[in-house]
Amino acid sequence: MIRILLADDQALVRGALAALLDLEPDIEVVAQVGRGDEVVAAARTSGAEVCLLDIEMPGLTGIEAAAAVRAELPGVRSLIVTTFGRPGYVRRALDAGAAGFVVKDTPARQLADAVRRVHAGLRVIDPDLAAESLLAGASPLTAREAEILALALDGSPVADIAARAHLSAGTVRNHLSTAIGKTGATTRAEAARVAQDNGWL
Incomplete structure (x- = not known):
């Protein structure tokens, strides 16, 4: 059995x-x-x-x-x-x-x-x-970019995401900007949705 x-x-x-x-x-x-x-x-x-x-x-x-x-x-x-x-x-x-x-x-x-x-x-x-x-193909996102996008899914402000990720607000903005570019999105909400729909988060 x-x-x-x-x-x-x-x-x-x-x-x-x-x-x-x-x-x-x-x-x-x-x-x-x-x-x-x-x-x-x-x-x-x-x-x-x-x-x-x-x-x-x-x-x-x-x-x-x-x-x-x-x-x-x-x-x-x-x-x-x-x-x-x-x-x-x-x-x-x-x-x-x-x-x-x-x-x-x-x-x-x-x-x-x-x-x-x-x-x-x-x-x-x-x-x-x-x-x-x-x-x-493989996810274009780094592990950190995926983590930041996952934290952005609920629409949290950058300051909150930074606190939860233990990063500076500037670093979070940079990761979000890169992730937006890699997903072909125009906003972080759209980037998070694209990443989620593709199973990258």
Whole structure:
């Protein structure tokens, strides 16, 4: 039996995935969590071999949880299963140590097959997303520019962003200006939206 953990902040989605996967003769759902920062502990205590991770969760994102699983439980594999099929997410998830990336509307049989393949040590990526990811290329933003844009998403003033990032206001303005240029946007709000839509944040 392949022992899996499901991590999704929507209980209904988690329950539906569990019900579908439990129908498979060789797959057993051994743990379910609603927060990304609960994944490692739950995987450790349940003996999960594959973690199915949503991206947008409280505590840690699925990408951050995949990195934590790789660091703390190197024998456990992670598969991102998300509604948000953004090309930038695929690259970031694989860089974080995820073994696969599929979208939630994947048919149940294909999802079960993805679990089996990831468990066997293979990589599984939704083919449409893989093509989009290759065409989109890597994020043009540096880690610091992405961090500043993420802080700018809520429309905070430069002074607030500077305080949260522990930088001077001038440095924040420079990062925002560079990020605006790299995303082809005209305002920081538009740059943040472009970066988010591409999965760079």
